Amino acid sequence: MASEFDFINNIKSRYHLDKIGDDCAILPKNETTDLLITADMLVEDVDFRLEWTNARSLGHKSLAVSLSDIAAMGGNPTFSILSIAIPEVLWKTDFLENFYDGWTSLASAYDVELVGGDISRTNEKLVIDSTVLGEVARGRSVLRSTAGVGDAIFVTGYLGGAAAGLKLLENGLRPNDRIDPQMKHLLLRQLQPIPNVQTSIMLHTRGLASSLIDISDGLSSDIFHIANASGVGCRLMVDKIPIDPAIAPVLGDGPLAFDLALNGGEDFELLLTVKQENFSAVQDLGFHHIGEVTANVGVVELIEDDKSTILKPKGFRHF
Amino acid sequence: MASEFDFINNIKSRYHLDKIGDDCAILPKNETTDLLITADMLVEDVDFRLEWTNARSLGHKSLAVSLSDIAAMGGNPTFSILSIAIPEVLWKTDFLENFYDGWTSLASAYDVELVGGDISRTNEKLVIDSTVLGEVARGRSVLRSTAGVGDAIFVTGYLGGAAAGLKLLENGLRPNDRIDPQMKHLLLRQLQPIPNVQTSIMLHTRGLASSLIDISDGLSSDIFHIANASGVGCRLMVDKIPIDPAIAPVLGDGPLAFDLALNGGEDFELLLTVKQENFSAVQDLGFHHIGEVTANVGVVELIEDDKSTILKPKGFRHF
Numbered sequence: 182m183a184s185e186f187d188f189i190n191n192i193k194s195r196y197h198l199d200k201i202g203d204d205c206a207i208l209p210k211n212e213t214t215d216l217l218i219t220a221d222m223l224v225e226d227v228d229f230r231l232e233w234t235n236a237r238s239l240g241h242k243s244l245a246v247s248l249s250d251i252a253a254m255g256g257n258p259t260f261s262i263l264s265i266a267i268p269e270v271l272w273k274t275d276f277l278e279n280f281y282d283g284w285t286s287l288a289s290a291y292d293v294e295l296v297g298g299d300i301s302r303t304n305e306k307l308v309i310d311s312t313v314l315g316e317v318a319r320g321r322s323v324l325r326s327t328a329g330v331g332d333a334i335f336v337t338g339y340l341g342g343a344a345a346g347l348k349l350l351e352n353g354l355r356p357n358d359r360i361d362p363q364m365k366h367l368l369l370r371q372l373q374p375i376p377n378v379q380t381s382i383m384l385h386t387r388g389l390a391s392s393l394i395d396i397s398d399g400l401s402s403d404i405f406h407i408a409n410a411s412g413v414g415c416r417l418m419v420d421k422i423p424i425d426p427a428i429a430p431v432l433g434d435g436p437l438a439f440d441l442a443l444n445g446g447e448d449f450e451l452l453l454t455v456k457q458e459n460f461s462a463v464q465d466l467g468f469h470h471i472g473e474v475t476a477n478v479g480v481v482e483l484i485e486d487d488k489s490t491i492l493k494p495k496g497f498r499h500f
Numbered sequence: 501m502a503s504e505f506d507f508i509n510n511i512k513s514r515y516h517l518d519k520i521g522d523d524c525a526i527l528p529k530n531e532t533t534d535l536l537i538t539a540d541m542l543v544e545d546v547d548f549r550l551e552w553t554n555a556r557s558l559g560h561k562s563l564a565v566s567l568s569d570i571a572a573m574g575g576n577p578t579f580s581i582l583s584i585a586i587p588e589v590l591w592k593t594d595f596l597e598n599f600y601d602g603w604t605s606l607a608s609a610y611d612v613e614l615v616g617g618d619i620s621r622t623n624e625k626l627v628i629d630s631t632v633l634g635e636v637a638r639g640r641s642v643l644r645s646t647a648g649v650g651d652a653i654f655v656t657g658y659l660g661g662a663a664a665g666l667k668l669l670e671n672g673l674r675p676n677d678r679i680d681p682q683m684k685h686l687l688l689r690q691l692q693p694i695p696n697v698q699t700s701i702m703l704h705t706r707g708l709a710s711s712l713i714d715i716s717d718g719l720s721s722d723i724f725h726i727a728n729a730s731g732v733g734c735r736l737m738v739d740k741i742p743i744d745p746a747i748a749p750v751l752g753d754g755p756l757a758f759d760l761a762l763n764g765g766e767d768f769e770l771l772l773t774v775k776q777e778n779f780s781a782v783q784d785l786g787f788h789h790i791g792e793v794t795a796n797v798g799v800v801e802l803i804e805d806d807k808s809t810i811l812k813p814k815g816f817r818h819f
Contacts, residue, residue: 201614208633216535218579220616221618222583222619222627264541266541269819294519295511295517295520299629300504300507301542303543304625305545308541308622310629500619500621
């Protein structure tokens with residue numbers, strides 16, 4: 182069965198949809214500015230479970246995932262449209278009010294204004310579609326498609342925490358429980374991710390990233406988006422991939438921890454490539470240097486103890 | 501229980517969301533142009549049934565409802581974002597390809613380009629969220645809130661056809677059946693509505709409408725949106741409300757036909773108010789003069805045989 186990526190590529194080429202293919206579409210705004218736009222749909226029991234989260238956290242996350250897409254272009258978020266299909270049993274409660282409270286407290290941190298949307302009844306599960314607009318200096322969006330051979334690969338923060346949090350939720354842990362701070366950290370990485378908006382704006386202002394994407398599906402999946410869009414390959418050093426330090430005390434430091442960091446999604450850290458002349462500036466920011474861009478087109482190698490294996494993408498796919 | 505309109509008004513005032521409240525949000529674009537944006541969510545078994553429609557028609561309608569919102573501001577549609585939550589059983593078929601074919605054939609008529617969106621799996625029913633962007637000359641959107649006392653009220657076309665089509669679908673009729681042209685017309689009003697984009701642009705260019713809205717929920721509901729937003733009242737002449745002429749031969753010309761025209765939604769005709777100086781110009785366009793704007797704030801009167809009754813909104817509500 183075709184994946185959703187195959188389907189989108191098919192539609193894109195059939196109808197010549199040139200603006201599709203990065204974290205956001207880039208549209209003309211005015212002489213100095215481009216408009217960015219992105220949409221993310223969250224479906225109950227596929228992307229979240231109501232018994233694992235609460236309305237405030239879900240409101241936060243619905244916006245965070247889209248803010249992260251704006252960040253993945255180097256942009257500044259501005260406005261949002263929010264559509265919700267809600268079952269009557271939830272409508273009758275204070276669910277939506279709490280949802281908007283959570284949404285608003287993240288939005289106000291970035292001056293994002295809710296300007297519209299739709300509310301529909303559903304007989305089934307809750308569905309949320311979050312659309313966010315942003316702005317970026319004209320022609321200066323940071324794309325997936327501009328990595329160059331020899332560039333260094335960096336990631337802005339630790340990986341695997343959100344996926345570890347998901348495991349803890351599956352095991353019955355809840356953020357309200359009296360749990361230790363590491364567990365709580367992992368749960369919040371999953372339930373209330375923080376988008377890297379300020380980091381992205383700083384990278385953009387200083388022109389430090391030659392290509393940029395957010396890690397939403399998982400490093401092993403998103404690195405391929407950069408490789409394929411840029412027509413390059415990548416080499417990742419296994420011992421440099423920064424595993425969230427809260428994972429080891431909770432789930433051990435065996436292969437599972439590495440698997441979560443490599444294949445787990447939803448950390449919403451930024452993955453960037455950096456030209457050699459900017460290498461030390463980016464390293465000084467405390468980001469993690471995890472590999473290099475190669476000429477081995479479309480191939481991602483994992484290097485461990487001087488041995489190379491070819492990576493297969495294992496990140497999240499709906500189909 | 502609060503209606504969705506109450507809820508939106510509540511959120512709007514609590515968080516000072518000044519851009520919410522018309523068919524589209526109006527955002528600044530550049531010195532000459534404003535950006536319009538609107539979103540519509542369509543939920544299976546609430547807004548449509550798969551056994552009553554087909555993928556192509558559904559693709560058409562998903563775009564049409566949003567184009568109608570752009571038309572309701574006097575705008576010109578430009579770009580679209582489309583998010584779809586789809587069950588695996590449909591994903592495995594050619595459903596989405598046919599959906600996009602239907603979407604594209606309407607989009608190409610108005611040069612609307614698909615620039616992004618999301619595809620998510622759902623374990624439940626199909627959900628579509630259609631976001632459309634448009635443009636309008638800066639500060640010249642035609643609002644709901646600018647009707648003036650003494651203005652004439654017009655509607656651009658016949659009403660009730662889409663609701664009559666829905667009744668026929670409920671009765672088991674399908675557009676593929678060998679049915680007479682009136683029945684077919686009514687079914688297509690429901691399944692493949694035509695948004696009044698060109699009409700709206702013409703009205704806007706000639707400056708003929710003092711306020712404007714599309715009839716999506718039903719005349720009896722949408723007339724209140726103009727009255728409340730403008731701080732006026734309205735008087736509608738019962739015998740002037742243009743009942744779709746295809747209804748009588750199919751469903752009779754009794755009270756049902758009038759009820760469909762007054763309360764049935766989804767015709768996507770435009771409802772406009774017109775200053776006296778433009779009255780004859782609008783009448784010459786063949787639009788239907790159905791009433792007048794009054795100073796009786798928030799009250800809509802129905803006039804029949806010199807008797808006046810007070811209208812209660814009966815259009816479509818989710819809650």
